[in-house]
Amino acid sequence: MAIPRAAKTQRRTRIQEEKEERILEAALDVFSVNGFRGSTIDQIAEAAGMSKPNLLYYFRTKEAIHRQLIDRVLTTWLEPLRVFDAAGEPESEIRSYIRRKLEMARDFPRESRLFANEILQGAPRIEDELKGPLKELVDEKAEVIRTWARAGKIARCDPYHLIFSIWSTTQHYADFDVQVRAVLGQAHSGDGRFEDAARFLEQLFMNGLRVRA
Amino acid sequence: MAIPRAAKTQRRTRIQEEKEERILEAALDVFSVNGFRGSTIDQIAEAAGMSKPNLLYYFRTKEAIHRQLIDRVLTTWLEPLRVFDAAGEPESEIRSYIRRKLEMARDFPRESRLFANEILQGAPRIEDELKGPLKELVDEKAEVIRTWARAGKIARCDPYHLIFSIWSTTQHYADFDVQVRAVLGQAHSGDGRFEDAARFLEQLFMNGLRVRA
DNA sequence: GTAAGCTTTTACCAAGCGGTTAAATTATCG
């Protein structure tokens, strides 16, 4: 007779660790494309190569899987912004922030889309995290940017909308990938579009934020 | 005995016109939040104030409703880009393109989200339109931008990524509205954020694209 | 008014959904 559910006592077997990882991996595939309501446990189970009841042995509900994925993404997602350093040179800080966000769009598009799906649908499951930790982090970094502007190191501008514009331009290459590919055609079918994007965005933001005489 | 379905003969009654409009209006509400798979006919029917079978009298399938919405959005959505004029002044053309896209994000957020949902999910229903009409239009306008750059009227840059960056920064205020509100807090609870965004984006793109000595 | 066509409702269905139960199977460890 098995103890109710896997997570009841603390993490024990390596098989548990492996299966949970496989499930989360599969769920990321499914959720990032279909959103929460549009995804079924059966789809995830099949993608993970196991039966539905077997999957439900590791995660009690569909929502539990989603929750854990979202939590993971939220922490790793904001890492680049956390690194943003008040003591650094504005130009290089912003430049490398853009570059890092673009790399994430390239290397973790599913995570980006999972997040986008959640926000699009009104963020019912993460409103608190947005209004709490996220807002506080952005507030803090906005203050840094404002300081740089006051010191004449970059042009005066609204720091919040600057951050929004970096988020949107970079995530666009993950979230709207199909559209980007369709418009660019065969030409940039490899990862070339990311290099072009990096060049363009650096130019745009560096010139756009330069202090004008 | 009713003729199979409403659209069989050509559009007749004004009641048909009215009801179809009400259904599409309701469907836009529902689809734009939940995506295609996440939305149910019942939800749409209730939002339209009618029974499910009644709704299905006007539209044979869920997909038929969605299709018509998408088709509408696709045409109106690209209007601002079509207006983009090679004969105009680069600065004012780009500036007013940004302004118009931002107005659309403000005034038609549901349409923007419907589109975003579709793209996020791999655009299964509109891939052809993206690779065909959309790509052609963008190709044409990219050429215009390239001409301006060659003539020294704006900085040399990748015109495709310029267009992408305008799309993403403006649509962000519709698609990621919840996040934007959460981060900005009470401060800009009205439409003020759109004015701030307009100011910031104009500054960013105007400076970013100015020819540098 | 009445007949024809248009619209709405009631009742229904088969498939898919998230999730449970209990028994069968496998791994672990003394």
Next chain:
DNA sequence: CGATAATTTAACCGCTTGGTAAAAGCTTAC
């Protein structure tokens, strides 16, 4: 090996889903 706990499977449940059938109710034109 044997016992105990961990894992997997088969069978199932009640609810929701997209969609249909058929009849009842309503409009409109003559």
